[in-house]
Each structure stands twice: as C-alpha cells, then as structure tokens.
Amino acid sequence: MEVLVTRLRQKMLEELQRRNYSPNTIRAYLSTVADFARHFRKSPDKLGPDHLRSYHAYLLRDRKLAVESVVGRVAALRFFFIRTLKRPEFRDDLPYPKRHRKHPIILSPDEVAKVINAARSLTHRALLMVLYGTGLRREEVSLLRVANIDSSRMTIHVEFGKGGNPRFVPLSPVLLDTLREYWRWKKPKGFLFPGTESRNGKIVPISDKTVYYACVTAARRAGITKKVTPHLLRHTFATHMLENGTDIRRIQEILGHRDLATTARYLHISQKHMQNIVNPLDSLPLSPVDKI
Numbered sequence: 001m002e003v004l005v006t007r008l009r010q011k012m013l014e015e016l017q018r019r020n021y022s023p024n025t026i027r028a029y030l031s032t033v034a035d036f037a038r039h040f041r042k043s044p045d046k047l048g049p050d051h052l053r054s055y056h057a058y059l060l061r062d063r064k065l066a067v068e069s070v071v072g073r074v075a076a077l078r079f080f081f082i083r084t085l086k087r088p089e090f091r092d093d094l095p096y097p098k099r100h101r102k103h104p105i106i107l108s109p110d111e112v113a114k115v116i117n118a119a120r121s122l123t124h125r126a127l128l129m130v131l132y133g134t135g136l137r138r139e140e141v142s143l144l145r146v147a148n149i150d151s152s153r154m155t156i157h158v159e160f161g162k163g164g165n166p167r168f169v170p171l172s173p174v175l176l177d178t179l180r181e182y183w184r185w186k187k188p189k190g191f192l193f194p195g196t197e198s199r200n201g202k203i204v205p206i207s208d209k210t211v212y213y214a215c216v217t218a219a220r221r222a223g224i225t226k227k228v229t230p231h232l233l234r235h236t237f238a239t240h241m242l243e244n245g246t247d248i249r250r251i252q253e254i255l256g257h258r259d260l261a262t263t264a265r266y267l268h269i270s271q272k273h274m275q276n277i278v279n280p281l282d283s284l285p286l287s288p289v290d291k292i
Contacts, residue, residue, distance in 0.1 A: 032076035138230035
C-alpha cells in the first residue's frame with residue numbers, strides 16, 4: 001500500500017504542478033487526501049462514494065470544521081478523483097457545503113493607523129503597509145521580490161497571483177518611502193521579505209504565517225479588539241478605496257478578482273455608499289403628519 005500511495009501522491013503532485021497551483025495549495029491538497037486515506041486506513045483510490053459521503057459528514061458533524069475549511073477539503077478530494085484519477089463521475093458525490101456569507105468587519109482609517117504604528121519592527125511595519133496599501137493576499141506579499149517594486153512607474157508587479165494570474169497594482173508614495181527605509185536597513189536581495197532559513201543554499205521567502213503574525217501582534221499592541229488578519233486588511237483596503245471614489249472595476253483589477261460580483265460585495269460594506277443612497281420615499285409629496 002505504501003508504494004501505491006507514494007505513486008498516487010507523485011501523480012497528484014505532478015497534476016497540481018502542471019496546472020501551476022501555489023505551493024500552499026499543493027501542500028493543503030496533498031495533506032487532505034492523506035488524511036482521507038488515513039481515516040479509512042486504505043489507499044485513497046480504493047475508496048468510493050460511500051466513503052466520501054461519510055467523510056464529508058464527519059468533517060462537519062464530528063470535527064465541527066468551519067464550512068470554509070470543508071470547502072477546501074472538498075476541492076482537494078475533487079481534484080484527486082476527477083483530475084488525478086480521471087473519474088469525473090465522482091463530481092456529484094463531492095458537493096460543496098452551503099456557505100452563509102457574512103460581510104466582513106473592516107477597520108476604520110484610525111484603527112489601521114494604530115495597527116501600523118504598533119508594529120514591533122520595521123519589517124512588520126513594511127509588511128502591514130504593503131498589506132493595507134496594496135490589498136495583496138498574504139502569500140502574494142511573502143513572494144514579492146525587490147525587482148517587483150518599480151518606483152519609476154509607481155507600480156508593484158504581483159508575479160504569483162491567485163490562479164497563476166500576474167497583475168500590477170499601484171505603488172503609494174508613502175509606501176515607497178517606507179520600503180526604501182526598510183531596504184536601506186535590511187538590504188534584501190531576491191525576495192523583498194526573505195525568510196530566516198535557506199534550503200540548499202537558496203534564500204526562501206518569509207512564511208505567510210509570519211505575515212499573519214505581524215497583523216495579530218500589532219493589533220494586540222494597539223489595543224484593537226477586532227480580529228486583525230491579512231485578509232481583513234485586504235477587505236479594509238478595498239472598502240476604503242471604494243469610499244474614496246475608485247471605480248469598482250479598477251478595484252477588481254487591483255485585487256485580482258476574476259468575477260466583478262466578488263468585488264461588488266464591498267458596496268454592501270461601504271458606509272458612505274449606504275449614506276449616499278437617495279430613498280424614493282424622501283421625494284414623495286406627502287402631507288404633514290400633524291394634518292392626519
């Protein structure tokens with residue numbers, strides 16, 4: 001069984017790599033299939049619809065995982081059975097659990113400033129300013145290279161966007177000043193935020209967990225009770241851009257959203273847009289209340 005599982009793992013790895021999935025997604029997908037196999041103590045290619053149904057329910061009912069976590073595991077199992085094993089008939093046996101979307105809580109501009117000012121180091125301050133000043137995902141930030149910062153065009157080149165789609169985002173003059181100060185101090189080569197370890201003599205990027213840690217520690221030091229994460233700063237950036245008058249399609253390009261509907265949800269979060277809505281009731285020629 002071990003030889004077979006190793007062969008299947010290699011096959012799945014190659015399928016993921018040739019589709020240019022990110023290293024984090026590859027690790028998560030391989031780990032999910034391994035957990036699935038361990039749960040039933042069988043090679044995963046020997047498991048069928050009944051096992052999938054049971055495992056799916058187990059994740060939600062017994063392990064009580066969040067729906068988003070289960071969605072990620074279903075995506076991994078779908079990839080394994082449909083892409084790796086070439087069994088498209090398994091699609092119906094792997095439905096995604098229904099998601100009840102909640103509009104994210106965002107930070108006010110004053111709260112963002114407090115978080116950035118509470119950064120424990122210049123590296124953390126630069127990380128926080130990149131997150132809020134660009135709307136990049138935490139993995140996209142960790143993979144930035146020094147060469148991606150173009151001060152002449154005032155852009156940042158995101159080489160490894162979600163789904164393998166590169167894009168350019170605008171570079172704020174305030175962010176550029178901080179990055180220059182950070183560069184003079186750190187002197188990074190290759191990756192803008194290099195990791196502390198190297199593999200085979202090669203410099204590796206900072207862990208995306210470190211990016212997350214920078215947010216959590218700064219929020220705690222600033223006394224912010226909201227759960228501040230890289231994704232919250234991304235949501236906050238997009239909402240503040242919208243409130244400052246940036247066109248929603250431009251925000252879609254900056255965030256790297258494929259679907260405009262994903263970006264449009266920020267319309268529901270923006271307080272300024274809610275306040276600027278003219279209610280048709282206000283324009284009716286109604287008689288005074290005291291005349292009733």
